[in-house]
Amino acid sequence: MTTLPQDHPPHDAGGRFDGPVMREEHEAAHWEKEADAIRMLLAGHRLFTTDESRRMQEQLDSATYWAMPYYERWILAFSSLLIEKGTLPEAALLAEEARLRAEGLDRVEGAPAGHHHHHDDHDHDHDHDHDEDHPYQEDHDAAETVLSPLRLRGMAVRNLLLAKGILTPGEIREEIARMDARGPHNGAALVVRAWTDPDFARRLAEDAVAAAAELGLDSAGTKLAALFNTAQRHHLVVCTLCSCYPRSILGRPPAWYKSRAYRARAVRDPRGILAEFGTTLPEGTELRVHDSNAELRYLVVPARPAGTEGWDPARLATLVTRDSMIGVTPAASP
Numbered sequence: 001m002t003t004l005p006q007d008h009p010p011h012d013a014g015g016r017f018d019g020p021v022m023r024e025e026h027e028a029a030h031w032e033k034e035a036d037a038i039r040m041l042l043a044g045h046r047l048f049t050t051d052e053s054r055r056m057q058e059q060l061d062s063a064t065y066w067a068m069p070y071y072e073r074w075i076l077a078f079s080s081l082l083i084e085k086g087t088l089p090e091a092a093l094l095a096e097e098a099r100l101r102a103e104g105l106d107r108v109e110g111a112p113a114g115h116h117h118h119h120d121d122h123d124h125d126h127d128h129d130h131d132e133d134h135p136y137q138e139d140h141d142a143a144e145t146v147l148s149p150l151r152l153r154g155m156a157v158r159n160l161l162l163a164k165g166i167l168t169p170g171e172i173r174e175e176i177a178r179m180d181a182r183g184p185h186n187g188a189a190l191v192v193r194a195w196t197d198p199d200f201a202r203r204l205a206e207d208a209v210a211a212a213a214e215l216g217l218d219s220a221g222t223k224l225a226a227l228f229n230t231a232q233r234h235h236l237v238v239c240t241l242c243s244c245y246p247r248s249i250l251g252r253p254p255a256w257y258k259s260r261a262y263r264a265r266a267v268r269d270p271r272g273i274l275a276e277f278g279t280t281l282p283e284g285t286e287l288r289v290h291d292s293n294a295e296l297r298y299l300v301v302p303a304r305p306a307g308t309e310g311w312d313p314a315r316l317a318t319l320v321t322r323d324s325m326i327g328v329t330p331a332a333s334p
Helices: 030-044 052-060 062-067 070-084 090-102 149-163 168-183 184-196 198-206 207-212 260-268 270-274 312-319 322-326
Strands: 223-228 233-238 286-291 296-301
Touching: 030 052, 030 070, 030 149, 030 168, 030 322, 052 070, 070 090, 070 184, 090 149, 184 198, 184 223, 184 296, 184 312, 184 322, 198 207, 198 223, 207 223, 223 233, 233 260, 233 270, 233 296, 260 270, 260 286, 270 286, 296 322
Parallel strands: 223 296, 233 286
Antiparallel strands: none
């Protein structure tokens, strides 16, 4: 294992860690989607900035940072900022956590956590109740019997934000639905249009935000850059400091993209990373690695596979995968 320089904060993973990229994936659990939505909504209401949220996470010690699940770090960050700024008094948050424990709502018995039904003075959002329109999806960690302290804190923050009218159940519901609707199919539409329309490809290269808007895709305030793979040059995207990703186009990033091994090795051993995904570049191909940040996100436009002449857009879109738009694989072969 690489020795960590003592003057580097734990989140600065670029080049510092070894190990394979663990590529197991799971559908985001409801509590993860909710944490994601609350963080985005609070930032949208200008209650804190992305830099402030990252500061809260980056000041953790290395052992705590890497042991804490990704969305629990988000809960830690936004709850700490709400306390720091006086939006939610710490005493009120602790009291709500105590109430949840006293009522047994920190227990996971049967239905996934967060699906308990109860009545109290708080305005709870039951959009995830089990009914025909909203069948619940069991959380990936539903085998747990007690919520972690930060998952419980996330519930408490949510309850207080709703009770104070800072957020509404509808806002949280809509934000989750908005992010669920985003995904690789949006990126595939951009790629296919670039493959089939040289003028659009030029516009995408010059101003990806404006080109995406032509297809009704909103970059949500971040700058988007399109990177075109060719026979001579291959692009690979990473975020060594966090998880910056074109979420407004591709949706939530995969777990492996946020992992320590990928964030570290993509800049030190990019060809080794590609090999783990089954990608071997032809001899002489230049490999460029692009490190994303909070203001700039990258979308790889994979080279169009040979043998697809005359294909219609829908058929071409089946060849464009999420991984090919990150750059760890080429487009699928026809």
